[in-house]
Amino acid sequence: MVRPIEIAGMVCPNNVFLAPMAGYSDYPFRKMCRALGAGLSFTEMVSCKGLAFGNEATKKLLTTGEGETPRAVQIFGSSPVLMRATCESEELAPFDLIDINMGCPMPKIVKNGEGCALMENPVLAFQIVSECVKSGKRISVKFRTGMKEGDRLAADFAKLCEDAGACMVTVHGRTRDKIYSGPPDYGQIAEAKAAVKIPVIANGGVWNRKDVDKMIDRTGADGVMIARAAMYNPRVFCEIAGAEPPSLLEIFLIQLRETREYYGDAFATVQMRKMAAFYLKGKHGAARGKQRLFAAKTPEEVEALARELLVDPGEGTTV
Ligand SMILES: Cc1cc2nc3c(=O)[nH]c(=O)nc-3n(C[C@H](O)[C@H](O)[C@H](O)COP(=O)(O)O)c2cc1C
Structure with a gap:
């Protein structure tokens, strides 16, 4: 189940990724999780507007260095032109993969039409992905199963991302109204996997090795992404890899x-x-x-x- 994975020619040593987490996924934390066995790590979500305005705090989120290759950054925004310019910017040059956040549930993001609001605006979501793809960088998208309980958007949205040129999608198996609570919707992640040919990463409620196996068994996903389990215990990556953790x-x-x-x-x-x-x-x-x-x-x-x-x-x- 835990195995190397290739994403549009980018090889990751394994398919257990560290998720983007605002306020936590800084470079030292990401580097540590990589050393402990995470196959890929993402910066926290970085505002395209913040970068365009030259905001120093935003730029600081892009700190990276040794011990983190290949490198992945996550951006958010709602302007296809600005997002493409961000993908083409000098600041993002060190990153091998650019993930677009279409899953953030926070009101201040959603009310700007960003994050998971884009799941309800498929025309704009398609434009954003296809413009970003024109930058020539690898583009992936992270999204949810919908906005509210009962939504079943994951498969169609995964297909939309693939058709727009994304090279990977991550499905957080919860709707916006659930924020981070409750079990993931394995069925919808499986439907997304069946709908596309690009790698699908499953996210939500993975706390240990058993959960990794369960997630991959039930969804057929190509890998998993771990957020809170790593925040509480970064040694979870050693446990999953079957390696002896440092103290x-x-x-x-x-x-x-x-x-x-x-x-x-x-x-x-x-x-x-x-x-x-x-x-x-x-x-x-x-x-x-x-x-x-x-x-x-x-x-x-x-x-x-x-x-x-x-x-x-x-x-x-x-x-
Ligand atoms: C403190 C915190 C910050 C987060 N920030 C981001 C973010 O910047 N971008 C993003 O796509 N998801 C973000 N998430 C969501 C996680 O990446 C992940 O999708 C979610 O926590 C479900 O995974 P888990 O059940 O393993 O925690 C955040 C989650 C937490 C707990």
């Missing part, structure tokens, strides 16, 4: 060091407090540990707390 503390300290290096101490303190709190989930004393973490004011304080709190049972603090 939680070890990976946390690398992530902290690199987050400081790429984004500075103020950002690293806030971000890595959050990450440590996620990694603590399920551990003894997690609630009190989280309180202490959120009181940390410097990366050194975050590190000291991590050395105390993120130790696996039976493990010493030798890192």
Whole structure:
């Protein structure tokens, strides 16, 4: 089930991908998940308008480097012309694949006609994909099964993306109104897979190796994409690959060091407090540990707390 995958000539070592996650999928996190076994990783969704206006915070989301090849970026917007210009921009030159977000459920995105609003605007969605394809880059699309319970849009939408020139689609097996809750709709992902020849990646509710097998068994998808399971436990990629994971503390300290290096101490303190709190989930004393973490004011304080709190049972603090 877990196997290498080729997407329009781009070879990924395996078909278990790290999903785009706004606020979390920064370069150090993506790089770490790749080192732990993710076959491909995506930046968080990047605004085409933000890039066009030269917004520095938007540009920062495109930070990438070694340990992340091939590279994938996700963009969002609703103007075919602007989106094609983004695909052709210098800023996106380091990326081998450009994913278009047509699945974001957030009101501020949907009310602009972006994200999953595009599922209800197939003419515009087609124009966006076909314009972006003209950039000569590999274009993929991530979308949902529809807007509301009962919608069955996945198969037709996958076909629309393929006809417009996309080289891969990711189907998040939930409707917009479900946000991230409930089981994925395996049936609709299977229908999307049957409707197209391009690779179909299945997303939603994959937490472990068993879920990967179940997802691929039930849908016939070519691979899976994992979001929240990685946010809580990036070592899930080792578990899926059957590899021995490094200690939680070890990976946390690398992530902290690199987050400081790429984004500075103020950002690293806030971000890595959050990450440590996620990694603590399920551990003894997690609630009190989280309180202490959120009181940390410097990366050194975050590190000291991590050395105390993120130790696996039976493990010493030798890192
Ligand atoms: C905090 C958070 C941020 C997310 N940001 C994005 C995003 O930028 N682009 C996107 O396509 N999906 C985004 N998603 C959706 C995930 O990529 C994924 O489709 C969803 O969480 C379902 O996968 P899961 O069940 O493995 O969590 C986000 C999800 C979460 C939890």
